[in-house]
Amino acid sequence: MEEQFQIIVDNRELKSGVVKTLFEKDFRIIPEQLEVGDYILTDKICCERKSVNDFVNSILDNRLFKQAHNLLQNYEKPFIIIEGSENIYAVRNIHPNAIRGAMLSITLDMKIPIIFTKNHHDTASMFETILKRERKQKQLVSLRGERKPLTDKExxxxxxxxxxxxxxxxxxxxxxxxxxxxxxxxxxPEELINVEGVGKIMSERFQNIINKKYE
Structure with missing residues (x-):
């Protein structure tokens, strides 16, 4: 029997249809107050979920790039989900090129994937697919068999x-x-944050593991 999937969910997302659907899919839901992102799928994969309207609003109030930067500083594989079937170019009075420019900057410059989903069911299924993919990749790695010994650098x-x-x-x-x-x-923690790719959350969890007693 395969191990149950688990996902860390920001407290503000607990009443969402996504969490309800994940629960119905037998996910183990771990609620936390997250400083970055809305859903942590693995220690390297984190998702910021936005409705179509919220995505456009976050461009207007300059939240989007700050949130994207925080994702990038704390997770190796962050991504953004835009959920909803509305026309993204018609929900607010903003020029379509401004929306296109923001999406291109996130995906091409910051290398953060943007995934569109139709509704909360689709979002939950996307999370499930990602975790199945991660599990399969780990299984493939374990089946590779013998390989050359690691170099000191590796x-x-x-x-x-x-x-x-x-x-x-x-x-x-x-x-x-x-x-x-x-x-x-x-x-x-102050020295760690000076390194590219290391954010506040990563440095804090890093220090927590280093200093934690083995009990």
Missing amino acids: LMEFIITSLPHVGRKTAQNLLNHFKTVKKIINSS
């Missing part, structure tokens, strides 16, 4: 990527900055 990267929210690119940035695994482990 082993150092492997050690750092085992820490919360740290992907290979961020691990390389950390190692290039601090030079040794020991210096990374001994670094302060």
Whole structure:
């Protein structure tokens, strides 16, 4: 029997149809007050969910790029969902090119995927598909069989990527900055935040794991 999927959900999303549908799909729902994003699927994957109207409003009040930047600083694989069937160019009095420009900046410059879903059922199914894909990829990795021993450099990267929210690119940035695994482990939150790809949440969770007692 396959292990139950779990997802961390921002408290403000608990009354949404997405959470209700995830519960019906037998997801384990973990409510938290999230500083970044609305749904954490894995330690590397986080989603900011917006209705069509909210997405356009977030362009007008300049929230969108701040939220996107925070996603990028704290997660290796962030993405934004725009949920709803409304015409995105007609919900507010804003020039379509402004909306196109914002979407292009997010996807092409910041490398954050934008996924459109029809409704909360579609959004929940998208989360389920992503997690099934992640599980399958992990299974494929475990079935690869023997491989050449890791080089010292690869082993150092492997050690750092085992820490919360740290992907290979961020691990390389950390190692290039601090030079040794020991210096990374001994670094302060303030020093960590100076490294590209490391945000406040990542540094706090990093420090929490480093200093936590094994009980």
